[in-house]
Amino acid sequence: MQPVILLLTVSLIASTLVACVGINKTSQNIAIYDFGLSVPSESNQTNTLKVLLEEPAAVESLNHNKIRYRLNYQNPSRVFFYTESRWAGLPTELFSSKLSKIVNLTKTPMNCSLKLKIEAFDQVFQTVATSEGIVQLSALVVEKKSKKIISSQLITESVTSPSPNAQGGTAALQQASENALKKVITWGNMIADNSELCR
Incomplete structure (x- = not known):
């Protein structure tokens, strides 16, 4: 009986090792995306925000690091996820990091704060x-x-x-996010400048 038990034990260990290797291989195949590294020229493109900036929030459906996409030509209301690609963090974390690179906070903020909430963050396919x-x-x-x-x-x-893939979608979302944030900063400053409550 002992040789049989030994054989079963060796087989079990071998199966476990194969499973572990398979898991590691799958993990290594997942592509991770963020908003990229800052480059020297970006330091000349920062915007001064005159009000207090609060931490970005997001709708509940965006509190994960999956990369979403929609097929508008097929079913606009259905959300899909890339199986082998992920964001490096939550959308709120990506936006916070981007804000730290493109925004200069004034040392004497006005009597108002700016709140941001991410409502949509999707790659949308109009055709295949x-x-x-x-x-x-x-x-x-x-x-x-x-x-x-x-x-x-x-x-x-x-x-x-x-x-038309995760690589292209994340690049487009990175640029769209930066454009949106710059518009928000300009808008926030304009509202604060024209409000008695902010002075």
């Missing part, structure tokens, strides 16, 4: 071969003490994907 990265941000300028909403705005930006 053409897609775009679409970002929607809802923005609020709020008086700090009373929490009164002074103004709100929904900002949508889209950028054509260079290729």
Whole structure:
């Protein structure tokens, strides 16, 4: 009986090792995307924000690191996910990192804060071969003490994907996100400048 038990034990160990190798191989095949490294020229493109900037939030359906896409030509309301690609972090983390690179916070902020919420963050296919990265941000300028909403705005930006896959979609979403954030900063400053409550 002992040789049989030994053989079974060796087989079990071998199977476990094969399974572990398979798991590691699968993990290594997953492509990870972020918003890219900053380059020296970006330091000349920062925008000064005159109000307090709060941490970005996101709708519940975006609280994960999966890369979403939609097939508008087939079923616009259905959300798909790339199985072998992921974001490096949550969308809120990606946006926070991007904001730190493109925004200069004033040392003496006005009496208001800027709240951002990510409403949409999808690659949208209009045809099998053409897609775009679409970002929607809802923005609020709020008086700090009373929490009164002074103004709100929904900002949508889209950028054509260079290729109909995860690589093209993430590149388009990165650029659309930066464009949307810059618009939000400009809008927030304009609202604060024109509001008595922010002074």
